[in-house]
Amino acid sequence: MPVASVIVEVEEGAGGAVLNSLAEINNVSVFGIKNNQVVAVIEGDDIKTVEDTIKVLYGVDKVIGVYPVFAGDYE
Amino acid sequence: MEITRRQLLKYSAALAAASAIGLELPLPKNIGAVHVEKWVKAVCRYCGAGCGVYVGVDKGRVVAVQGDKDNWNKGFLCVKGYYLPPILYAADRAKYPMLKKGDKFVRISWKEAMDIMTEKFADSINKHGVHSVAFYGSGQAYTEESYFMNKLFKGGLGTNNIDGNPRLCMASAAVGYVSTFGKDEPMGAYDDIYHSDCFFIIGSNMAECHPVIFRLINERKQKNRDVKIIMVDPRKTLSARIADLHMSFVPGTDLAILHAMAHVIIKEGLYSKDYVNNHVVFKTIKDDKPAKVSFEEYVKFLEEYTPEMAEKISGCPKEDIIKAARWFAQSKATMSFWTMGLNQRTRGVWANNLVHNLHLLTGQINRPGATPFSLTGQPNACGGIRDTGLLSHLLPYGRLVANEKDREEMERFWGVPKGRIHPKPGPTAVDIFRAFNKGEIKCLWIACTNPGQSLPNAGPYRKGMESKDTFLVVSEAYHPTRTSELADLVLPAALWVEKDGTYGQSERRYQYLEKAVEPPAEARPDLDVMIEFAHKLFAKLGRAEEAKKLFNFRNSEDVWNEIRHASEGTAYDFMGMTRARLKKAHGIQWPCPTEDHPGTVRRYTAKYGDVLVKRFDPDAKDVSFYGAKADGNKATIWLRPYKGPAEPADTEYPFVLTTGRQIEHWHTGTMTLKVPELKRSAPDAYVEINPKDAQKLGIKSRDKVKLTSRRGSIVLEARVVDVPREGLVFVPMHYPDKLINLLTTDAYDALSKQPEFKICAVKVEKV
Numbered sequence: 001m002p003v004a005s006v007i008v009e010v011e012e013g014a015g016g017a018v019l020n021s022l023a024e025i026n027n028v029s030v031f032g033i034k035n036n037q038v039v040a041v042i043e044g045d046d047i048k049t050v051e052d053t054i055k056v057l058y059g060v061d062k063v064i065g066v067y068p069v070f071a072g073d074y075e
Numbered sequence: 076m077e078i079t080r081r082q083l084l085k086y087s088a089a090l091a092a093a094s095a096i097g098l099e100l101p102l103p104k105n106i107g108a109v110h111v112e113k114w115v116k117a118v119c120r121y122c123g124a125g126c127g128v129y130v131g132v133d134k135g136r137v138v139a140v141q142g143d144k145d146n147w148n149k150g151f152l153c154v155k156g157y158y159l160p161p162i163l164y165a166a167d168r169a170k171y172p173m174l175k176k177g178d179k180f181v182r183i184s185w186k187e188a189m190d191i192m193t194e195k196f197a198d199s200i201n202k203h204g205v206h207s208v209a210f211y212g213s214g215q216a217y218t219e220e221s222y223f224m225n226k227l228f229k230g231g232l233g234t235n236n237i238d239g240n241p242r243l244c245m246a247s248a249a250v251g252y253v254s255t256f257g258k259d260e261p262m263g264a265y266d267d268i269y270h271s272d273c274f275f276i277i278g279s280n281m282a283e284c285h286p287v288i289f290r291l292i293n294e295r296k297q298k299n300r301d302v303k304i305i306m307v308d309p310r311k312t313l314s315a316r317i318a319d320l321h322m323s324f325v326p327g328t329d330l331a332i333l334h335a336m337a338h339v340i341i342k343e344g345l346y347s348k349d350y351v352n353n354h355v356v357f358k359t360i361k362d363d364k365p366a367k368v369s370f371e372e373y374v375k376f377l378e379e380y381t382p383e384m385a386e387k388i389s390g391c392p393k394e395d396i397i398k399a400a401r402w403f404a405q406s407k408a409t410m411s412f413w414t415m416g417l418n419q420r421t422r423g424v425w426a427n428n429l430v431h432n433l434h435l436l437t438g439q440i441n442r443p444g445a446t447p448f449s450l451t452g453q454p455n456a457c458g459g460i461r462d463t464g465l466l467s468h469l470l471p472y473g474r475l476v477a478n479e480k481d482r483e484e485m486e487r488f489w490g491v492p493k494g495r496i497h498p499k500p501g502p503t504a505v506d507i508f509r510a511f512n513k514g515e516i517k518c519l520w521i522a523c524t525n526p527g528q529s530l531p532n533a534g535p536y537r538k539g540m541e542s543k544d545t546f547l548v549v550s551e552a553y554h555p556t557r558t559s560e561l562a563d564l565v566l567p568a569a570l571w572v573e574k575d576g577t578y579g580q581s582e583r584r585y586q587y588l589e590k591a592v593e594p595p596a597e598a599r600p601d602l603d604v605m606i607e608f609a610h611k612l613f614a615k616l617g618r619a620e621e622a623k624k625l626f627n628f629r630n631s632e633d634v635w636n637e638i639r640h641a642s643e644g645t646a647y648d649f650m651g652m653t654r655a656r657l658k659k660a661h662g663i664q665w666p667c668p669t670e671d672h673p674g675t676v677r678r679y680t681a682k683y684g685d686v687l688v689k690r691f692d693p694d695a696k697d698v699s700f701y702g703a704k705a706d707g708n709k710a711t712i713w714l715r716p717y718k719g720p721a722e723p724a725d726t727e728y729p730f731v732l733t734t735g736r737q738i739e740h741w742h743t744g745t746m747t748l749k750v751p752e753l754k755r756s757a758p759d760a761y762v763e764i765n766p767k768d769a770q771k772l773g774i775k776s777r778d779k780v781k782l783t784s785r786r787g788s789i790v791l792e793a794r795v796v797d798v799p800r801e802g803l804v805f806v807p808m809h810y811p812d813k814l815i816n817l818l819t820t821d822a823y824d825a826l827s828k829q830p831e832f833k834i835c836a837v838k839v840e841k842v
Binding site for chain 1: 085088089091092093096097098100139141142150151152153154157286287290293294297298300317751752755756
């Protein structure tokens with residue numbers, strides 16, 4: 001059961017809009033935002049779901065980068 | 076409230092990311108009990124960016140990796156770094172020494188392996204002399220390993236038959252730095268990104284190849300909307316997404332563009348007279364030798380390189396060239412980046428010189444944010460190969476084989492007789508394999524690299540490596556690779572954090588990698604094997620006593636301590652980088668001459684902290700290129716005429732093939748293709764074709780397409796995308812079952828000997 005954290009970099013001033021978009025993605029939890037960087041955690045039943053979600057994040061309007069930081073899969 | 080394990084993991088993951096950006100999270104207090112027994116400090120195994128990482132170990136296995144938030148990368152990693160743990164546990168890890176008998180490999184003991192290997196090398200040396208054996212190393216080996224082999228071959232055996240794979244990726248950058256500034260390696264640092272207002276990126280797809288450095292540029296651009304990004308590349312890569320100006324051009328014609336920019340800068344009076352007068356000399360080649368010329372002669376030389384002329388040659392609009400020249404010269408601080416697109420060329424050194432020319436001409440250099448900066452492909456190509464001198468023309472720390480004083484200095488330091496170091500540079504990468512093909516080199520040891528896949532025009536060299544008349548040893552963490560399959564003897568190698576050692580990355584930052592876990596089965600650290608080999612070989616040569624003195628190392632720390640002393644007093648000077656300091660620090664940038672010295676962010680400027688300026692050039696007020704003593708500590712602007720590629724497209728082979736990298740994979744894929752997540756994302760090779768070309772040829776995406784060069788052919792799936800310009804096709808170089816290097820050319824730069832991977836002519840046919 002993988003859990004991965006990512007930093008989602010967004011365009012200047014687009015934090016609110018991106019947070020709204022991320023809220024609509026079921027397996028993504030947002031933990032905070034600082035300087036146009038959103039801390040988010042992706043959960044999935046398998047790693048493929050996490051990978052697919054990262055691709056979804058790339059496609060969100062005003063997102064300019066998605067950077068994985070940590071992954072655990074201990075269960 | 077009880078926290079579930081899943082919640083714990085989730086919080087831990089969030090905490091890691093929040094820490095990376097300095098965000099404080101209100102988390103439960105009992106966080107931290109993730110199933111990681113210890114976090115071990117290391118460096119990413121892949122590119123030359125040198126991201127700091129922490130490796131999570133549980134029950135003797137690496138189970139997680141996270142970025143080091145106290146290092147330059149601020150906790151960020153790219154997708155490859157994030158998925159590092161599986162590379163250690165791939166099914167094809169080499170576990171035992173394997174000897175080829177007939178067409179099969181059979182398991183043998185380490186004793187048998189070392190006996191066979193030393194017997195073969197000793198026999199060859201006794202019968203054919205020291206120049207009949209060779210070593211081919213790697214920018215992925217630890218510094219201590221490369222230093223040791225350099226000492227063994229040059230100082231011990233007295234042959235310069237030793238070179239490394241950085242010859243294939245950054246030799247042109249190294250020669251470019253030396254010929255312009257007198258010494259190798261960038262003077263700037265990643266820190267310059269925070270101060271730059273204009274980024275000139277040429278021949279580099281940073282977004283995919285150096286994503287974490289690219290992230291810094293992204294961040295700079297987001298925070299400062301006036302920052303300009305110029306991208307010079309025949310492909311519209313991911314990196315071009317954030318460019319303000321993308322300059323596309325016919326591959327191999329960028330020398331004309333760079334000269335035309337200089338032309339505009341001079342014509343419009345945008346150059347820095349003060350900087351040029353104080354810190355620059357001008358040179359050309361006359362009668363095959365460098366000759367000084369005047370600024371006026373440089374201006375005259377540039378007259379013909381008008382933007383119109385450059386547009387005619389390159390296809391890049393003159394308006395873009397003029398705009399780029401103005402942005403470059405007029406920004407508060409301009410930083411340029413480049414990598415393989417400039418280096419892997421038959422005019423790679425010249426292209427490097429011309430980028431330096433722009434910085435010197437405009438004075439966009441020697442202050443925060445203003446610097447030329449060559450990116451590096453491998454994690455220790457700078458530290459392990461360029462600095463250590465594991466190239467056939469080099470000696471450690473800026474010394475040259477061809478320089479008598481340098482040879483004598485190293486002979487004294489190593490305690491070997493005067494004249495031991497051979498005065499003639501040895502064969503370079505391609506020429507080592509040519510000599511091996513011919514049987515002039517009879518025993519070759521390849522360590523930590525995969526030339527059976529990565530050499531240009533690989534076909535003939537693969538045949539040579541497979542020959543029964545020569546003896547090939549391959550030290551590898553995996554078997555089979557496209558090289559180990561050709562070997563006579565395969566030695567299983569410890570990988571990454573299965574051993575300890577030092578990496579030196581692109582911005583002169585040296586970092587210690589702690590050993591985290593044991594290697595599998597009988598795999599051993601290469602350094603252990605090298606030390607054992609040296610003693611056994613010298614014993615067979617009747618020089619056992621000499622070996623005891625020469626190779627008196629117990630471990631990598633012993634070697635590192637000798638390295639520090641080898642660098643002492645040079646322009647590198649690592650004396651302050653003790654092993655103890657490196658263990659604690661998040662990297663230290665050289666020069667670092669004393670143990671209380673913090674390391675040097677910017678070289679060649681006393682004002683910004685280079686203490687060696689006063690040592691080598693006491694009268695300098697600030698800037699001094701102290702490696703260029705013969706030129707009065709001034710840098711050189713070179714008059715290099717325009718010259719195109721070795722094999723341009725023609726009527727028979729009308730397309731240009733260029734090779735490169737994808738974000739998911741690294742080099743020959745021996746590691747990243749073992750990571751299921753990365754392989755799923757990018758499973759196979761393909762050929763990118765411009766939509767207009769595809770339409771003319773009746774090719775659609777997913778069609779099978781045959782590419783043919785003068786050396787070989789390959790069938791690949793087409794990807795019709797508006798990325799390469801018309802007339803250009805692109806193929807990634809990672810895939811072992813699709814050897815694109817069967818097609819590339821082994822023509823190389825006359826100065827750096829770096830091959831022109833980036834340009835060869837092909838025809839394209841729908842299958």
